Amino acid sequence: MEAPRVGDGGFVGAPSLDLGAQPGWDCPVMPSFWFLYEPLCALGIRSYELESFHQWLHVHRDHRVHLGSDHDDGQPPEFDEITAAPDRIMKLAAEMKRADDNEQQLLAAGTYRDGHYRIACAACDVSLTSEEPERLLAFEAKVLNPGDADMFLERWGPLLTDDQPGTWRLNSAVMSPEQPFIHSLMMFVATHRSYAMKLALSIRKTEVLRKLCV
Numbered sequence: 001m002e003a004p005r006v007g008d009g010g011f012v013g014a015p016s017l018d019l020g021a022q023p024g025w026d027c028p029v030m031p032s033f034w035f036l037y038e039p040l041c042a043l044g045i046r047s048y049e050l051e052s053f054h055q056w057l058h059v060h061r062d063h064r065v066h067l068g069s070d071h072d073d074g075q076p077p078e079f080d081e082i083t084a085a086p087d088r089i090m091k092l093a094a095e096m097k098r099a100d101d102n103e104q105q106l107l108a109a110g111t112y113r114d115g116h117y118r119i120a121c122a123a124c125d126v127s128l129t130s131e132e133p134e135r136l137l138a139f140e141a142k143v144l145n146p147g148d149a150d151m152f153l154e155r156w157g158p159l160l161t162d163d164q165p166g167t168w169r170l171n172s173a174v175m176s177p178e179q180p181f182i183h184s185l186m187m188f189v190a191t192h193r194s195y196a197m198k199l200a201l202s203i204r205k206t207e208v209l210r211k212l213c214v
Contacts (some may be wrong), residue, residue, distance in 0.1 A: 012036050012050065012168045017057050030167050031155065033057060039155050042148035043119075043185075044199050045174055046137040048103045048112055113138040115201040117174050119185065121192040128188045130181050132173035134201075141200040149193045153186065160186050 014022030016032040037054060040046065085091075106112050114135050120127035159167050160183055170176050174185075189197070 012053075012170065015057060031159075035155055036159075036168065039148065039152035040175075042145065043152060044136065044139045044142070044201065045117070045134075047135060047172065047175075048106065048137075051137060052099065107135070110138060112136065113201060117181075118200045118202075119144070119188060120198050120200075121188075121195050122198065123195040124192060126192075128181075128184055130174050134172065134174045136174075136201055139199075139201060141198055144189075144197040144199055146193065149189050149197065153190055153193070156182075157186060157190070 013031045013033045013036045016022050017034045018032050019035055020032065021029045021035075022032050033053070037050065040050070103112070107114070112135055114133045116129050116132075117134050117136065118127055118129040160177075168175075168177065173179060174181050176182070
């Protein structure tokens with residue numbers, strides 16, 4: 001079976017919940033999904049698509065999972081059977097509709113929120129806010145643990161500074177490698193890692209400021 005889609009052709013690392021590096025798709029080896037997902041959780045960057053894929057990997061943790069495209073060479077033997085199934089497109093469409101309906105229900109319930117992601121350093125009186133809102137798992141304003149800041153820099157820093165597009169691809173205001181915010185976020189965390197940094201997500205920027213000042 002096919003995994004839930006992470007956007008339009010998106011992915012985050014190799015599809016594994018192991019911490020170590022895995023055989024790559026567009027490169028010899030690549031970091032695992034869990035290696036990259038764990039620091040995103042610490043920063044509160046948990047989209048519906050990432051959470052759905054994380055749950056899918058848990059269900060299929062002991063199974064052989066392959067990351068690739070329809071046009072790759074060297075596909076696993078099950079690939080042709082899956083892609084040649086006459087009802088494949090109908091099943092994909094039904095699954096996408098189910099996922100969309102579930103996401104809307106969770107949004108209406110307040111489990112997820114559309115808001116501007118913001119990180120602030122009180123000691124330096126500076127902050128960084130995403131230009132566009134992002135739909136993320138709702139969380140209250142919180143202080144970023146120094147160890148989690150170091151984990152984010154250690155695991156994502158090399159990918160961002162070395163520009164490795166074959167490691168992840170997300171159509172996201174906060175996480176897209178083609179957007180400036182994720183690069184600015186890394187620089188902000190690196191610059192202010194010695195101070196208490198607060199994270200917040202809010203529909204209104206004025207509400208973000210109020211939460212960060214509490």
